[in-house]
Amino acid sequence: xxGVTQTPRHLVxxxxxxxxxxxxxxxxxxxxxxxxxxxxxxxELMFVYSLEERVENNSVPSRFSPECxxxxxxxxxxxxxxxxxxxxxxxxxxxxRGGPGEQFxxxxxxxxxx
Amino acid sequence: AQSVxxxxxxxxxxxAASLELGCxxxxxxxxxxxxxxQYPGQHLQLLLKYFSGDPLVKGxxxxxxxxxxxxxxxxxxxxxxxxxxxxxxxxxVKGGSQGNLxxxxxxxxxxxx
Numbered sequence: 001x002x003g004v005t006q007t008p009r010h011l012v013x014x015x016x017x018x019x020x021x022x023x024x025x026x027x028x029x030x031x032x033x034x035x036x037x038x039x040x041x042x043x044e045l046m047f048v049y050s051l052e053e054r055v056e057n058n059s060v061p062s063r064f065s066p067e068c069x070x071x072x073x074x075x076x077x078x079x080x081x082x083x084x085x086x087x088x089x090x091x092x093x094x095x096x097r098g099g100p101g102e103q104f105x106x107x108x109x110x111x112x113x114x
Numbered sequence: 115a116q117s118v119x120x121x122x123x124x125x126x127x128x129x130a131a132s133l134e135l136g137c138x139x140x141x142x143x144x145x146x147x148x149x150x151x152q153y154p155g156q157h158l159q160l161l162l163k164y165f166s167g168d169p170l171v172k173g174x175x176x177x178x179x180x181x182x183x184x185x186x187x188x189x190x191x192x193x194x195x196x197x198x199x200x201x202x203x204x205x206x207v208k209g210g211s212q213g214n215l216x217x218x219x220x221x222x223x224x225x226x227x
Binding site: 004040041042043045048056090092100102103104105106107108 | 118123146148150156157158159160163165204208214215216217218219220
């Protein structure tokens with residue numbers, strides 16, 4: 001596979017469930033990102049990892065917990081979510097966090113919280 | 115704080131019409147500018163980018179964008195749209211070497227065959 005892949009593509013969960021989103025990049029990049037895409041709102045940056053170290057957490061509630069075990073994989077662990085957390089969650093990667101390089105996006109996970 | 119404004123939420127055109135989508139940003143320093151496109155059911159992909167040099171940037175599929183520094187704008191253009199250009203278009207700005215990518219709300223383009 002090439003590019004950035006995300007699994008699952010769709011997820012329905014109750015407010016008391018625990019689930020995880022997975023992202024994998026096959027581009028040899030050093031930086032990875034989680035974004036939230038909601039209707040009629042700009043993409044919201046959630047977390048930034050550079051060389052497996054979290055460098056930014058944009059005031060995201062603790063019910064979202066990221067994990068970056070290596071430079072190719074990024075997880076978003078979800079627990080006790082709220083219905084307003086329903087959205088498309090996008091993973092992206094770039095060569096480095098700094099510098100002008102563009103970000104490459106995965107297809108996203110469509111999350112519905114009941 | 116940096117912000118990006120896309121003036122149109124939804125644009126509807128007939129095939130062969132010309133397209134211009136507005137994008138303005140607020141950031142006083144050096145910026146890197148991007149347009150991304152999201153076709154129905156597909157992931158965000160880069161359409162074109164500006165880092166430095168010629169302010170008129172050519173992208174894929176006949177798109178181009180012009181960086182006008184004095185106006186803090188980076189408008190997207192295409193002389194003649196096709197039905198296959200139906201998609202959502204996002205302008206994004208990265209300010210500074212450690213800056214994050216800031217996105218606009220997106221403009222949905224519908225092209226009627």
